[in-house]
Amino acid sequence: MDLLERFEQDRWDAVVSPHEQRRALESLEGGRVVYxxxxxxxxxxxxxxxLSRQWDMRADKNISYAPDIGLLRGVRADLPDRALLVGLMQRFADTTKQFLxxxxxxxxxxxxxxxTSFRPVEIAGRPSSYRKDDTRLHVDAFPSRPTGSARILRVFSNVNPHRQGRAWRLGEPFPEYARRFAPRIRPPFPGSATLLRLFRITKGYRTLYDHYMLRLHDLGKADVVYQRQAPQMAFDFPAGSTWIVFTDQVVHAAHRGQHLLEQTFHLPVAVLAKPERSPLCVLERLTGTTLTANALGGEKGTASCSAAG
Ligand SMILES: [Fe+2]
Structure with a gap:
């Protein structure tokens, strides 16, 4: 499987040629890792x-930061290095935004x-429920943070100071993953999305698309035979490297590594060069159902996805 597209840029402020821009766009939307x-x-x-201190992590496995409001979560309020950490994460958020x-x-x-997240804890050996276990192959979807229909694009930088790589596995193409698990997915109970939002279990409305993506995430992680036998490629992202992935589309697992910076971006499906390759359109074709109205510029999702595809 040739799932990585290499780029030789070594500066965050380098000018990117139109050819490289097209190559990056085509690779990302095609379900490859831009590396x-x-x-x-x-x-x-x-x-x-x-990078050398011991982190007193609470239930969260990562330190997370909201760069547009300056809110840091996952560490004690009286952390001595707080200003330093905020400065680092804000700089990563600003640098990756400019870069993209x-x-x-x-x-x-x-x-x-x-x-923005900073992940200073070693992945290997970290106790976790199967749903939170990112060492199992999955596509990203989050129970409390539905995207509605938006894509999840993430930038990762391995900042490990001891030259330790970050060991990932990359799985089969999204359409195959979806075909395997989608037939097992039942619709949500009527009204459940409204209740989830009402009781603040979700930050926003969980659309049918969110429901399908969350079930795809859970079913993939729960299937131990799939985890062992599914087509997959191991790759170590070395310290000092950066990679960009649509993590709602690329089947992935991270099973070893410490010290990572990550920035998440959201993108409306309609802005993609080829919306028909998005998980939304793949799932709509597979189920024959509109999973979210108005996802593609005001038209019914299914019509726009099939017209484009
Ligand atoms: Fe993930």
Missing amino acids: FPQLDFPFQAAERAL RQLLPTYGPQLSRAR
């Missing part, structure tokens, strides 16, 4: 202390910035 082996995220001297503007100009301001 920059030499694109290191630089730490300032004082920030290096963040250069790399993927057709997405423009529609590519909206969501959470």
